[in-house]
Amino acid sequence: MDIISIVKKAMGQNERLDIQEAFNIYNLLRARYVSAQTIQLFKNFVHDIDWEMILDKFLKHFEKQIAILEELGEQYRIIMPTRPPLDVKFSTSINDITDDYIYKKIFHDLVAELMSLIHAVRSTSTSDKLRNIIIQDLTIHFEDFDILYKYGKLKGWEETYPVYKTALPHQDEQLSTSEAFHIWDHINLRYEQIELMGIFVNFAHDTEFKVILQHGLYVYNKQVNHLEQLALKFNVPLPNRPTLPVTSPIDPETIKDKFMYRNILSWELTALDNHVRAIIETIRNDSLRKLWSELLNSELEYYDKYLKYGKMKGWTRVVPIYGEPVT
Structure with a gap:
């Protein structure tokens, strides 16, 4: 989609x-x-x-x-x-x-x-x-x-950077300590995003916004599955997975689409920062740095479209205007 x-x-x-x-x-x-x-x-x-x-x-x-x-x-x-x-x-x-x-x-x-x-x-x-x-x-x-x-x-x-050390031997590739951290950190980030979006999808009023949240859940679950396999491969401890979403007894009218949209947007910005930092601090494993770059490019594309959608709906914050171009 x-x-x-x-x-x-x-x-x-x-x-x-x-x-x-x-x-x-x-x-x-x-x-x-x-x-x-x-x-x-x-x-x-x-x-x-x-x-x-x-x-x-x-x-x-x-x-x-x-x-x-x-x-x-x-x-x-x-x-x-x-x-x-x-x-x-x-x-x-x-x-x-x-x-x-x-x-x-x-x-x-x-x-x-x-x-x-x-x-x-x-x-x-x-x-x-x-x-x-x-x-x-x-x-x-x-x-x-x-x-x-x-x-x-x-x-x-x-x-030469510090090597991530585990009790089990690695296969062909090694990680630095920063690279192991970013695998663990990205899994945590996606877990938290998945849990939040799983809650919000039950409260969304706008049909299009609900579809966007469902699509986001699909993408993030696919990405986190890959990251989990990387963690297992390199013996990086896995955090607890998010709880399964359930239908909430809370009145859906109490949570507005604009509020949910802005929360998701904030998490998008956090993810962009994490991807950039991961690329910079992945200094040993080239294939892992390529993965972070792919995640960043995907996130940038998704963020750009998500922001445009929010602007069209009137859900974004309006920053004071500086001016218009000279014609």
Whole structure:
């Protein structure tokens, strides 16, 4: 089932910008300026040719994103941060600045950008166009992050992280302690979401909203089944499963659809944060990081459609408007 079909092709795109979205454009542009300048600086000291090619690829992505953000800032008449120099060049090379050091600095820079981007996705609710632009930037940024991390492992620049230890031997793959935690944490998160949605589905008044909740339960149960098998494979303790939903004796009129919608939306935002953190902190097991990325992409798509549905129903919070684009 596709939730967007339930939305019924909501009326034309709203181009207005709210006050937080105006700040998001400014803040993301400021971060991109710094990231681009950092890469330009470090390119003067790179020794490895392949490493320089990867940095060039990152820089092209940053420059493209900067151009889009600058155009949005101009359209909405937002005061923009100070632009950095066109490039940063040195006439001499400094051997003390190693490729290993540059990798670690770029790695932490990309992580900081990821946190800024996911916050911008979370807080961009008025302009669907802007949210889609930020989601696209986030997706590309994660692809760059994955390339960076795998290259760092290949070159031996990554650190050795604590291994998750159990009494039973692992088969082919090992987990770090953070990776084991995120499997356990995601199972807990989905259990709590499933339990809440199982309760709410009995109280939903709107037929379409009831269908959305039932679809969400189907998706989350499917995901948690996979996570449970991973936990068993890697000997990660499983938490208690949620209680089975029952018909409540409480009067359904006491719980409004808007209240239930907003609670589910809050859990969606929590899930987005958990997926991002899991990707960043999965530093040993590549297949597990791929799973977190797939969950994030699925969650982003579902969140975007769920938010649009709530806006159409008038259930979302209305953030004060900053302005409309210059025509």
